[in-house]
Amino acid sequence: MKKKLLLSVLALVMSLFVGIQASAAADDIRLGGNDRFDVAINVSKNGWSSASTVIIANWDAYGDALAATPLAYKYNAPILLTKPIALDSRVKTEIQRLNAKSVIIVGGTISVSDNIVRELRNLGISVRRISGSNRVEVANNIAKEIGPTSKVVIADGFNFPDALSIAPYAARNGYPILLTNPKSLLDSSTQALIDQWPISQTIISGGPLSVSETVYNNVPNPRRFGGNSRFEVSANIANAYFSASTAAFVTKGSIFADALTGSVLAAKKNAPILLTEPDRLPVAITNSIVNNGLSRFTVLGGPISVSDSVFVKISNNIVGETIVLDPGHGGTDPGAAGYSLVEKEIVLDIAKRVNSKLSNSLSKVVMTRQTDTYLSLDQRVKTAEKSGADAFVSFHVNSYTSGSANGTETWYDSTYASASSKKLAEEIQTELVKAMGTRDRGVKEGGFYVIRNSKMPSVLVEIAFISNSTDASKLASNTYRQKAADAIYKGIMNYYN
Ligand SMILES: [Zn+2]
Incomplete structure:
Protein backbone atom coordinates (compact mmCIF):
# COMPACT_ATOMS: atom_id res chain seq x y z
CA MET A 1 0.00 0.00 0.00
CA ASN A 134 20.38 3.15 -42.71
CA ARG A 135 18.48 2.47 -39.48
CA VAL A 136 18.50 -1.28 -40.04
CA GLU A 137 22.28 -1.31 -40.32
CA VAL A 138 22.71 0.99 -37.34
CA ALA A 139 20.58 -1.42 -35.29
CA ASN A 140 22.64 -4.40 -36.52
CA ASN A 141 25.87 -2.68 -35.58
CA ILE A 142 24.53 -1.85 -32.12
CA ALA A 143 23.50 -5.51 -31.80
CA LYS A 144 27.03 -6.65 -32.69
CA GLU A 145 28.37 -4.47 -29.91
CA ILE A 146 25.93 -6.07 -27.44
CA GLY A 147 25.86 -9.67 -28.62
CA PRO A 148 25.87 -12.53 -29.39
CA THR A 149 22.84 -13.17 -27.20
CA SER A 150 20.35 -16.00 -26.78
CA LYS A 151 17.37 -13.79 -27.54
CA VAL A 152 16.80 -10.93 -29.92
CA VAL A 153 13.89 -8.59 -30.50
CA ILE A 154 12.53 -7.67 -33.92
CA ALA A 155 10.32 -4.63 -34.42
CA ASP A 156 9.05 -2.41 -37.20
CA GLY A 157 11.82 0.09 -37.87
CA PHE A 158 9.55 2.47 -39.73
CA ASN A 159 7.06 3.16 -36.98
CA PHE A 160 8.01 3.61 -33.36
CA PRO A 161 5.30 2.29 -30.97
CA ASP A 162 6.08 -1.42 -30.95
CA ALA A 163 9.83 -0.91 -30.65
CA LEU A 164 9.23 1.59 -27.85
CA SER A 165 6.98 -0.78 -25.94
CA ILE A 166 9.48 -3.65 -26.01
CA ALA A 167 12.56 -1.46 -25.41
CA PRO A 168 12.59 -1.52 -21.56
CA TYR A 169 12.34 -5.32 -21.48
CA ALA A 170 14.95 -5.76 -24.20
CA ALA A 171 17.28 -3.32 -22.49
CA ARG A 172 17.01 -4.85 -19.04
CA ASN A 173 17.83 -8.27 -20.40
CA GLY A 174 20.54 -7.16 -22.80
CA TYR A 175 18.64 -8.32 -25.90
CA PRO A 176 19.35 -6.29 -29.05
CA ILE A 177 16.47 -4.64 -30.89
CA LEU A 178 16.69 -5.42 -34.59
CA LEU A 179 14.62 -3.44 -37.05
CA THR A 180 12.74 -4.51 -40.12
CA ASN A 181 10.71 -3.00 -42.89
CA PRO A 182 7.10 -4.16 -42.43
CA LYS A 183 6.65 -4.66 -46.15
CA SER A 184 9.67 -6.82 -46.79
CA LEU A 185 11.84 -9.65 -45.59
CA LEU A 186 14.48 -9.16 -42.93
CA ASP A 187 17.46 -7.34 -44.31
CA SER A 188 20.04 -9.94 -45.35
CA SER A 189 22.59 -8.61 -42.86
CA THR A 190 20.00 -8.94 -40.05
CA GLN A 191 19.09 -12.46 -41.16
CA ALA A 192 22.78 -13.36 -41.26
CA LEU A 193 23.29 -12.05 -37.75
CA ILE A 194 20.37 -14.11 -36.43
CA ASP A 195 21.55 -17.20 -38.27
CA GLN A 196 25.04 -16.91 -36.76
CA TRP A 197 23.95 -16.35 -33.18
CA PRO A 198 22.77 -19.11 -30.82
CA ILE A 199 19.24 -17.72 -30.65
CA SER A 200 16.81 -19.66 -28.45
CA GLN A 201 13.94 -17.23 -28.89
CA THR A 202 13.06 -14.38 -31.22
CA ILE A 203 10.73 -11.85 -29.67
CA ILE A 204 8.60 -10.03 -32.22
CA SER A 205 6.99 -6.82 -31.10
CA GLY A 206 3.89 -5.99 -33.13
CA GLY A 207 1.35 -7.78 -35.30
CA PRO A 208 1.80 -9.14 -38.84
CA LEU A 209 1.33 -5.69 -40.36
CA SER A 210 4.45 -4.52 -38.49
CA VAL A 211 6.61 -7.63 -38.72
CA SER A 212 5.43 -9.93 -41.50
CA GLU A 213 4.50 -13.58 -41.21
CA THR A 214 7.37 -14.37 -43.55
CA VAL A 215 9.83 -12.83 -41.12
CA TYR A 216 8.08 -14.68 -38.30
CA ASN A 217 8.53 -17.97 -40.14
CA ASN A 218 12.22 -17.42 -40.81
CA VAL A 219 13.51 -16.78 -37.29
CA PRO A 220 14.23 -19.26 -34.48
CA ASN A 221 11.41 -19.97 -32.03
CA PRO A 222 9.44 -16.75 -32.51
CA ARG A 223 7.19 -15.26 -29.84
CA ARG A 224 4.96 -12.52 -31.16
CA PHE A 225 3.35 -9.72 -29.17
CA ASN A 316 -4.36 8.67 -6.95
CA ASN A 317 -3.21 6.50 -4.06
CA ILE A 318 -5.95 3.96 -4.67
CA VAL A 319 -4.43 3.01 -8.03
CA GLY A 320 -3.04 -0.51 -7.87
CA GLU A 321 -4.88 -1.32 -4.64
CA THR A 322 -7.24 -4.26 -4.22
CA ILE A 323 -10.51 -3.48 -2.48
CA VAL A 324 -12.79 -6.25 -1.28
CA LEU A 325 -16.49 -5.44 -0.97
CA ASP A 326 -18.41 -7.90 1.17
CA PRO A 327 -22.21 -7.71 1.03
CA GLY A 328 -23.36 -9.48 4.21
CA HIS A 329 -25.62 -12.54 4.37
CA GLY A 330 -27.15 -14.02 1.17
CA GLY A 331 -28.86 -17.21 0.02
CA THR A 332 -30.39 -19.10 2.93
CA ASP A 333 -29.28 -16.32 5.30
CA PRO A 334 -31.46 -13.29 4.64
CA GLY A 335 -30.08 -11.20 7.49
CA ALA A 336 -32.42 -8.74 9.13
CA ALA A 337 -35.85 -7.89 7.75
CA GLY A 338 -38.45 -5.17 8.24
CA TYR A 339 -40.86 -2.95 6.35
CA SER A 340 -40.90 -5.50 3.48
CA LEU A 341 -37.15 -5.16 3.11
CA VAL A 342 -34.48 -7.85 3.44
CA GLU A 343 -30.92 -7.05 4.48
CA LYS A 344 -29.21 -9.42 1.99
CA GLU A 345 -30.83 -7.62 -0.95
CA ILE A 346 -30.16 -4.08 0.23
CA VAL A 347 -26.49 -4.66 0.99
CA LEU A 348 -25.86 -6.47 -2.30
CA ASP A 349 -27.44 -3.60 -4.21
CA ILE A 350 -25.41 -0.94 -2.39
CA ALA A 351 -22.15 -2.90 -2.66
CA LYS A 352 -22.69 -3.25 -6.42
CA ARG A 353 -23.18 0.49 -6.66
CA VAL A 354 -19.90 1.06 -4.80
CA ASN A 355 -18.23 -1.42 -7.14
CA SER A 356 -19.42 0.51 -10.16
CA LYS A 357 -18.17 3.79 -8.66
CA LEU A 358 -14.76 2.22 -7.99
CA SER A 359 -14.52 0.77 -11.49
CA ASN A 360 -13.12 4.06 -12.75
CA SER A 361 -10.49 4.38 -10.01
CA LEU A 362 -7.86 1.95 -11.39
CA SER A 363 -8.17 -0.13 -8.25
CA LYS A 364 -9.08 -3.79 -8.40
CA VAL A 365 -12.42 -4.54 -6.82
CA VAL A 366 -13.31 -8.01 -5.62
CA MET A 367 -16.84 -8.75 -4.42
CA THR A 368 -17.26 -11.69 -2.05
CA ARG A 369 -20.64 -12.32 -3.67
CA GLN A 370 -22.35 -10.88 -6.74
CA THR A 371 -25.57 -12.86 -6.42
CA ASP A 372 -27.97 -14.07 -3.79
CA THR A 373 -25.74 -16.89 -2.55
CA TYR A 374 -24.76 -18.10 0.87
CA LEU A 375 -21.18 -17.65 2.05
CA SER A 376 -19.75 -18.54 5.44
CA LEU A 377 -17.95 -15.80 7.33
CA ASP A 378 -14.73 -17.71 6.89
CA GLN A 379 -15.20 -17.88 3.10
CA ARG A 380 -15.44 -14.08 3.08
CA VAL A 381 -12.20 -13.72 5.02
CA LYS A 382 -10.49 -16.26 2.74
CA THR A 383 -11.65 -14.42 -0.37
CA ALA A 384 -10.02 -11.24 0.91
CA GLU A 385 -6.84 -13.07 1.82
CA LYS A 386 -6.54 -14.84 -1.53
CA SER A 387 -7.14 -11.69 -3.53
CA GLY A 388 -4.34 -9.90 -1.67
CA ALA A 389 -6.80 -7.29 -0.45
CA ASP A 390 -5.52 -3.92 0.72
CA ALA A 391 -8.87 -2.98 2.24
CA PHE A 392 -12.03 -4.84 3.18
CA VAL A 393 -15.51 -3.35 3.59
CA SER A 394 -18.42 -5.45 4.84
CA PHE A 395 -21.93 -4.13 4.17
CA HIS A 396 -24.79 -4.59 6.65
CA VAL A 397 -27.93 -2.93 7.89
CA ASN A 398 -28.89 -2.81 11.54
CA SER A 399 -31.93 -4.08 13.39
CA TYR A 400 -33.31 -3.88 16.90
CA THR A 401 -36.31 -5.20 18.76
CA SER A 402 -37.50 -1.66 19.36
CA GLY A 403 -38.39 0.43 16.33
CA SER A 404 -36.95 3.56 17.89
CA ALA A 405 -33.29 2.60 17.43
CA ASN A 406 -31.92 4.36 14.36
CA GLY A 407 -28.78 5.70 12.71
CA THR A 408 -25.48 4.72 11.11
CA GLU A 409 -22.43 3.09 12.68
CA THR A 410 -19.14 1.71 11.36
CA TRP A 411 -17.12 -0.96 13.11
CA TYR A 412 -13.46 -1.84 13.14
CA ASP A 413 -11.44 -4.36 15.10
CA SER A 414 -8.04 -3.83 16.70
CA THR A 415 -6.66 -7.36 16.20
CA TYR A 416 -4.97 -6.48 12.88
CA ALA A 417 -4.21 -3.14 11.19
CA SER A 418 -5.99 -1.37 14.00
CA ALA A 419 -5.07 2.25 13.23
CA SER A 420 -5.73 1.93 9.49
CA SER A 421 -9.00 0.11 10.08
CA LYS A 422 -10.12 2.85 12.46
CA LYS A 423 -9.17 5.52 9.93
CA LEU A 424 -11.08 3.77 7.15
CA ALA A 425 -14.09 3.44 9.46
CA GLU A 426 -13.98 7.13 10.35
CA GLU A 427 -13.79 8.24 6.72
CA ILE A 428 -16.73 6.07 5.69
CA GLN A 429 -18.80 6.94 8.76
CA THR A 430 -18.36 10.69 8.24
CA GLU A 431 -19.44 10.54 4.60
CA LEU A 432 -22.33 8.15 5.21
CA VAL A 433 -23.93 10.24 7.95
CA LYS A 434 -23.53 13.37 5.86
CA ALA A 435 -25.10 11.79 2.78
CA MET A 436 -27.85 9.79 4.43
CA GLY A 437 -28.88 12.34 7.04
CA THR A 438 -28.99 9.55 9.59
CA ARG A 439 -28.14 9.75 13.29
CA ASP A 440 -24.37 9.48 13.84
CA ARG A 441 -23.89 6.50 16.15
CA GLY A 442 -20.16 6.77 15.66
CA VAL A 443 -17.21 4.51 14.90
CA LYS A 444 -17.16 1.51 17.18
CA GLU A 445 -14.62 -1.13 18.04
CA GLY A 446 -15.81 -4.71 18.10
CA GLY A 447 -14.84 -8.16 17.04
CA PHE A 448 -17.21 -9.18 14.26
CA TYR A 449 -15.73 -12.30 12.67
CA VAL A 450 -14.93 -10.83 9.23
CA ILE A 451 -13.09 -7.79 10.58
CA ARG A 452 -11.45 -9.59 13.49
CA ASN A 453 -9.91 -12.18 11.16
CA SER A 454 -9.00 -10.01 8.19
CA LYS A 455 -5.39 -8.90 8.35
CA MET A 456 -5.74 -5.90 6.06
CA PRO A 457 -7.55 -2.70 7.10
CA SER A 458 -11.16 -3.82 7.42
CA VAL A 459 -14.47 -2.33 8.51
CA LEU A 460 -18.08 -3.38 8.88
CA VAL A 461 -20.67 -0.78 7.98
CA GLU A 462 -24.17 -0.75 9.46
CA ILE A 463 -25.74 1.64 7.00
CA ALA A 464 -29.04 2.26 8.83
CA PHE A 465 -31.76 0.46 10.83
CA ILE A 466 -34.12 -1.72 8.84
CA SER A 467 -36.29 -1.85 11.98
CA ASN A 468 -36.83 1.92 12.11
CA SER A 469 -39.46 3.40 9.81
CA THR A 470 -37.52 6.53 8.82
CA ASP A 471 -34.26 4.64 8.23
CA ALA A 472 -36.10 1.84 6.42
CA SER A 473 -37.75 4.24 4.01
CA LYS A 474 -34.27 5.46 3.06
CA LEU A 475 -33.02 1.90 2.65
CA ALA A 476 -35.96 1.23 0.34
CA SER A 477 -35.18 4.25 -1.84
CA ASN A 478 -32.95 4.03 -4.92
CA THR A 479 -31.89 7.62 -4.33
CA TYR A 480 -30.68 6.89 -0.82
CA ARG A 481 -29.03 3.63 -1.82
CA GLN A 482 -27.04 5.60 -4.37
CA LYS A 483 -26.26 8.23 -1.72
CA ALA A 484 -25.01 5.49 0.59
CA ALA A 485 -22.85 4.02 -2.18
CA ASP A 486 -21.45 7.42 -3.15
CA ALA A 487 -20.63 8.07 0.50
CA ILE A 488 -18.87 4.75 1.05
CA TYR A 489 -16.95 5.28 -2.19
CA LYS A 490 -15.96 8.75 -1.03
CA GLY A 491 -14.92 7.44 2.37
CA ILE A 492 -12.67 4.85 0.71
CA MET A 493 -11.14 7.49 -1.58
CA ASN A 494 -10.59 9.85 1.35
CA TYR A 495 -8.89 7.09 3.27
CA TYR A 496 -6.39 6.65 0.44
CA ASN A 497 -5.78 10.31 -0.15
ZN1 LIG B 1 -25.96 -8.09 8.90
Missing part, protein backbone atom coordinates in the same frame (compact mmCIF):
# COMPACT_ATOMS: atom_id res chain seq x y z
CA LYS A 2 1.19 3.45 -0.88
CA LYS A 3 1.37 6.44 1.40
CA LYS A 4 1.34 9.86 -0.09
CA LEU A 5 0.75 13.45 0.83
CA LEU A 6 -2.32 15.45 0.01
CA LEU A 7 -2.74 16.61 -3.58
CA SER A 8 -1.13 19.93 -4.09
CA VAL A 9 -2.84 22.32 -6.43
CA LEU A 10 0.49 24.04 -6.75
CA ALA A 11 2.01 21.00 -8.40
CA LEU A 12 -0.59 21.20 -11.15
CA VAL A 13 -0.11 24.89 -11.72
CA MET A 14 3.64 24.37 -11.79
CA SER A 15 3.30 21.72 -14.46
CA LEU A 16 2.66 24.39 -17.04
CA PHE A 17 6.03 25.94 -16.37
CA VAL A 18 8.46 23.27 -15.29
CA GLY A 19 9.70 20.14 -16.88
CA ILE A 20 9.60 17.90 -13.85
CA GLN A 21 6.36 17.69 -11.93
CA ALA A 22 5.84 15.68 -8.80
CA SER A 23 2.34 14.47 -8.10
CA ALA A 24 0.62 14.83 -4.88
CA ALA A 25 2.40 11.76 -4.26
CA ALA A 26 6.11 11.74 -4.23
CA ASP A 27 6.18 8.49 -6.16
CA ASP A 28 4.45 9.74 -9.30
CA ILE A 29 6.21 12.23 -11.53
CA ARG A 30 5.89 13.89 -14.89
CA LEU A 31 9.00 14.37 -16.99
CA GLY A 32 8.03 17.03 -19.48
CA GLY A 33 9.73 19.94 -21.17
CA ASN A 34 9.38 22.54 -23.87
CA ASP A 35 10.62 20.20 -26.57
CA ARG A 36 12.07 16.73 -26.96
CA PHE A 37 15.59 17.93 -26.09
CA ASP A 38 14.24 19.21 -22.79
CA VAL A 39 12.33 16.01 -22.13
CA ALA A 40 15.48 13.97 -22.77
CA ILE A 41 17.42 16.21 -20.40
CA ASN A 42 14.76 15.91 -17.71
CA VAL A 43 14.78 12.14 -18.10
CA SER A 44 18.56 12.25 -17.72
CA LYS A 45 18.33 14.47 -14.62
CA ASN A 46 15.77 12.20 -13.05
CA GLY A 47 17.75 9.02 -13.65
CA TRP A 48 21.39 10.00 -13.45
CA SER A 49 23.30 12.19 -10.99
CA SER A 50 26.35 11.42 -13.09
CA ALA A 51 27.19 9.17 -16.01
CA SER A 52 30.56 8.31 -17.46
CA THR A 53 28.98 7.48 -20.82
CA VAL A 54 26.26 9.33 -22.73
CA ILE A 55 24.57 8.20 -25.93
CA ILE A 56 23.61 10.79 -28.51
CA ALA A 57 21.12 10.21 -31.31
CA ASN A 58 19.49 12.36 -33.93
CA TRP A 59 16.29 14.03 -32.69
CA ASP A 60 14.23 12.54 -35.51
CA ALA A 61 15.82 9.10 -35.81
CA TYR A 62 13.60 7.14 -33.45
CA GLY A 63 14.90 3.87 -34.88
CA ASP A 64 18.46 4.71 -33.82
CA ALA A 65 17.48 5.84 -30.33
CA LEU A 66 15.28 2.83 -29.68
CA ALA A 67 17.84 0.35 -31.00
CA ALA A 68 20.38 2.06 -28.75
CA THR A 69 18.30 1.52 -25.59
CA PRO A 70 19.82 -1.88 -24.67
CA LEU A 71 23.30 -0.42 -25.23
CA ALA A 72 22.44 2.60 -23.09
CA TYR A 73 21.23 0.30 -20.34
CA LYS A 74 24.41 -1.78 -20.57
CA TYR A 75 26.60 1.30 -20.05
CA ASN A 76 24.16 2.95 -17.63
CA ALA A 77 24.07 5.86 -20.04
CA PRO A 78 21.29 8.36 -20.65
CA ILE A 79 20.29 9.04 -24.24
CA LEU A 80 20.34 12.67 -25.34
CA LEU A 81 19.15 14.06 -28.65
CA THR A 82 20.67 16.45 -31.12
CA LYS A 83 19.98 18.13 -34.42
CA PRO A 84 22.50 17.06 -37.09
CA ILE A 85 24.78 20.11 -37.35
CA ALA A 86 25.43 21.40 -33.86
CA LEU A 87 24.82 20.48 -30.24
CA ASP A 88 22.03 22.34 -28.51
CA SER A 89 23.56 24.34 -25.65
CA ARG A 90 21.19 22.69 -23.17
CA VAL A 91 22.47 19.28 -24.26
CA LYS A 92 26.05 20.42 -23.84
CA THR A 93 25.28 21.67 -20.34
CA GLU A 94 23.67 18.36 -19.44
CA ILE A 95 26.68 16.38 -20.70
CA GLN A 96 28.85 18.53 -18.46
CA ARG A 97 26.51 18.13 -15.48
CA LEU A 98 26.75 14.36 -15.91
CA ASN A 99 30.53 14.66 -15.94
CA ALA A 100 30.59 12.32 -18.94
CA LYS A 101 33.95 10.99 -20.10
CA SER A 102 32.75 9.35 -23.28
CA VAL A 103 29.99 9.73 -25.81
CA ILE A 104 28.66 7.09 -28.16
CA ILE A 105 27.01 8.59 -31.20
CA VAL A 106 24.47 6.36 -32.92
CA GLY A 107 23.82 7.06 -36.57
CA GLY A 108 25.81 8.24 -39.56
CA THR A 109 27.19 11.70 -40.26
CA ILE A 110 23.92 12.82 -41.84
CA SER A 111 22.18 12.18 -38.51
CA VAL A 112 24.95 13.47 -36.25
CA SER A 113 27.64 15.44 -38.05
CA ASP A 114 31.38 15.31 -37.50
CA ASN A 115 31.13 18.90 -36.35
CA ILE A 116 29.38 17.56 -33.23
CA VAL A 117 32.16 15.02 -32.78
CA ARG A 118 34.63 17.92 -32.78
CA GLU A 119 32.51 19.94 -30.35
CA LEU A 120 32.50 17.05 -27.92
CA ARG A 121 36.22 16.37 -28.26
CA ASN A 122 36.83 20.02 -27.52
CA LEU A 123 35.09 19.39 -24.21
CA GLY A 124 37.70 16.71 -23.48
CA ILE A 125 35.27 13.86 -24.13
CA SER A 126 36.19 10.74 -26.05
CA VAL A 127 33.78 10.05 -28.87
CA ARG A 128 33.01 7.02 -30.98
CA ARG A 129 30.31 6.38 -33.49
CA ILE A 130 28.12 3.37 -34.22
CA SER A 131 27.17 3.97 -37.77
CA GLY A 132 25.34 2.41 -40.67
CA SER A 133 23.95 3.46 -44.01
CA GLY A 226 0.46 -8.50 -31.28
CA GLY A 227 -2.78 -6.73 -30.62
CA ASN A 228 -5.47 -4.71 -32.31
CA SER A 229 -3.67 -1.45 -31.58
CA ARG A 230 -0.36 -0.09 -30.37
CA PHE A 231 -2.01 0.21 -26.96
CA GLU A 232 -2.81 -3.49 -26.86
CA VAL A 233 0.73 -4.40 -27.94
CA SER A 234 2.17 -2.31 -25.10
CA ALA A 235 -0.32 -3.77 -22.60
CA ASN A 236 0.46 -7.32 -23.74
CA ILE A 237 4.18 -6.76 -23.27
CA ALA A 238 3.61 -5.25 -19.81
CA ASN A 239 1.40 -8.16 -18.82
CA ALA A 240 3.92 -10.74 -20.00
CA TYR A 241 7.12 -9.25 -18.65
CA PHE A 242 6.30 -6.76 -15.90
CA SER A 243 3.59 -8.43 -13.83
CA ALA A 244 5.88 -8.36 -10.79
CA SER A 245 6.64 -4.67 -11.13
CA THR A 246 4.70 -1.85 -9.45
CA ALA A 247 6.24 0.93 -11.56
CA ALA A 248 5.23 1.96 -15.07
CA PHE A 249 5.97 4.71 -17.56
CA VAL A 250 3.06 6.31 -19.38
CA THR A 251 3.44 8.19 -22.65
CA LYS A 252 1.43 9.31 -25.63
CA GLY A 253 1.01 6.55 -28.18
CA SER A 254 0.92 8.69 -31.30
CA ILE A 255 4.23 10.57 -31.10
CA PHE A 256 7.70 9.38 -30.27
CA ALA A 257 9.29 12.67 -29.30
CA ASP A 258 8.64 12.47 -25.56
CA ALA A 259 9.19 8.81 -25.02
CA LEU A 260 12.26 8.16 -27.10
CA THR A 261 14.85 8.64 -24.39
CA GLY A 262 12.63 7.49 -21.51
CA SER A 263 12.90 3.83 -22.40
CA VAL A 264 16.33 3.39 -20.82
CA LEU A 265 15.11 5.05 -17.61
CA ALA A 266 12.09 2.73 -17.67
CA ALA A 267 14.50 -0.18 -18.01
CA LYS A 268 16.48 1.08 -14.99
CA LYS A 269 13.28 1.24 -12.96
CA ASN A 270 12.10 -2.17 -14.21
CA ALA A 271 9.00 -0.50 -15.58
CA PRO A 272 7.02 -1.15 -18.75
CA ILE A 273 6.17 1.68 -21.12
CA LEU A 274 2.41 1.98 -21.42
CA LEU A 275 1.09 3.91 -24.39
CA THR A 276 -1.92 6.12 -23.88
CA GLU A 277 -4.16 8.60 -25.60
CA PRO A 278 -3.68 12.14 -24.30
CA ASP A 279 -7.05 12.46 -22.55
CA ARG A 280 -7.95 8.94 -21.64
CA LEU A 281 -6.34 5.63 -20.86
CA PRO A 282 -7.15 2.93 -23.43
CA VAL A 283 -9.05 -0.06 -22.06
CA ALA A 284 -6.12 -2.45 -22.52
CA ILE A 285 -3.88 -0.11 -20.53
CA THR A 286 -6.47 0.35 -17.78
CA ASN A 287 -6.76 -3.42 -17.45
CA SER A 288 -2.99 -3.80 -17.37
CA ILE A 289 -2.68 -1.25 -14.55
CA VAL A 290 -5.48 -2.83 -12.52
CA ASN A 291 -4.54 -6.48 -13.03
CA ASN A 292 -0.83 -5.98 -12.45
CA GLY A 293 -1.37 -3.63 -9.51
CA LEU A 294 0.81 -0.94 -11.08
CA SER A 295 0.96 2.04 -8.75
CA ARG A 296 4.08 4.17 -9.31
CA PHE A 297 4.01 6.14 -12.52
CA THR A 298 6.37 8.26 -14.53
CA VAL A 299 4.65 10.29 -17.23
CA LEU A 300 6.83 11.16 -20.22
CA GLY A 301 5.84 14.43 -21.87
CA GLY A 302 3.94 17.57 -20.95
CA PRO A 303 0.19 18.04 -20.45
CA ILE A 304 -0.45 18.20 -24.19
CA SER A 305 0.95 14.69 -24.60
CA VAL A 306 -0.54 13.21 -21.44
CA SER A 307 -3.24 15.41 -19.96
CA ASP A 308 -3.34 16.48 -16.36
CA SER A 309 -6.60 14.58 -15.94
CA VAL A 310 -4.79 11.34 -16.82
CA PHE A 311 -1.87 12.31 -14.57
CA VAL A 312 -4.19 13.04 -11.63
CA LYS A 313 -6.06 9.80 -12.20
CA ILE A 314 -2.98 7.58 -12.17
CA SER A 315 -1.48 9.54 -9.26
